Amino acid sequence: MSKVFVNIGLSLDGYMAPEGMTIENWSNPGHKNWGANWGAMMSWVLELQYFRDNLKFGPGGKTGPVNDMFRHTMERSGASIMGKRMFEQGEISWPEEAPFHTPVYVLTHEKREPWVRPGGTTFYFVNDGPESALALARESAGSRDIRISGGANAIQQYLNLGVIEELEIALAPVMFGSGRRLFENLREPAPRLRIDKVLDSPTATHLRYVRE
Amino acid sequence: MSKVFVNIGLSLDGYMAPEGMTIENWSNPGHKNWGANWGAMMSWVLELQYFRDNLKFGPGGKTGPVNDMFRHTMERSGASIMGKRMFEQGEISWPEEAPFHTPVYVLTHEKREPWVRPGGTTFYFVNDGPESALALARESAGSRDIRISGGANAIQQYLNLGVIEELEIALAPVMFGSGRRLFENLREPAPRLRIDKVLDSPTATHLRYVRE
Secondary structure, eight states: OOOEEEEEEEETTSEEEETTOSGGGTTOTTGGGHHHHHHHHTHHHHTBHHHHHHTTOOSOOBOSHHHHHHHHHHHHEEEEEEEHHHHHHHHTTSOSSOTTOSEEEEEOSOOOOOEEOTTSOEEEEEOSOHHHHHHHHHHHHTTSEEEEEEOHHHHHHHHHHTOOOEEEEEEESOOOSSEEESSOSOOSSOOOEEEEEEEEOSSOEEEEEEEO | OOOEEEEEEEETTSEEEETTOSGGGTTOTTGGGHHHHHHHHTHHHHTBHHHHHHTTOOSOOBOSHHHHHHHHHHHHEEEEEEEHHHHHHHHTTSOSSOTTOSEEEEEOSOOOOOEEOTTSOEEEEEOSOHHHHHHHHHHHHTTSEEEEEEOHHHHHHHHHHTOOOEEEEEEESOOOSSEEESSOSOOSSOOOEEEEEEEEOSSOEEEEEEEO
């Protein structure tokens, strides 16, 4: 059966996004330095060959174990779920061939027809909550897995539903001091985790936790 | 010259202490389950041979690279600094031969004569702030290093002074949901860190960061 997993970058002090990284300031990455802060947190992925190729950044990029892990993350995903804010930021940032190549379910109150992109990505706008989005994602993922892509609020909702089986964090050696925390608004009891794998690199420590 | 360093246990969601772990509930570890929560976070150290020996817990315990790292942490320390709350909890918990074997400077408003323990630990009560405590610790540490022992508030004060050169975190695969966060109340700019070393174990991931 499909696994439900998370694979994200996180600052050492627990933020998924720096202060100032909002849709209003999308074209102004100097605002509170959000662009440089986010770039420092995500440099581990921005430098990867597979990521660059998938986002049409051009040739080059790092190969090796982190690149292989990232490719595996993308290839195992049969469907993704994301929050409205992440979608809105992506909508104006992704290349025309959006980088998912699967159905993507967007948690939103907005009513909107599915948005079909070339290359196999279709965004569906789900208005009736995270459980409904998960049911749709399960149906379309087949034997592949379901990625809760982000942002923080969407991941918190699925942590609180108790459905996340694998939590993969690229912990970057940067501190933001403020921003959107990943671990907040969590209901008890928290999931019981075990450390499954740790992969070290200069730009992030890749921590993989599996629910017990 | 002496290095100023931190070596602590941390929950995956960023807490140094679980909700309910207060001096008022010290004899009631079932209160909000703080005893079990803290024990789960700190199991990596509670199981070590060197720790057990130093705390007079009796023989046995794990040897190996984490034990060696922990012994090194203790042996490199020529002085420690801690907050008032950590001291108060330790005062009623440490064995008569307190486990530091060096001067320990306690940040407190309380005026009190030095408290000399057998085995080389003397607690000094510093009333005029973290910079003063650090100057005293530097003087007594000689060529050895200065450990900011905790708790969260004391570490935040020294992070904000910009003096912490090495940050060692044992990141445990547990989530508390609430408690005392390590990374809070931090002033910008945050220190620039690089990942110096990662040591993996089943009970915690040992992350060592060095200030650039």
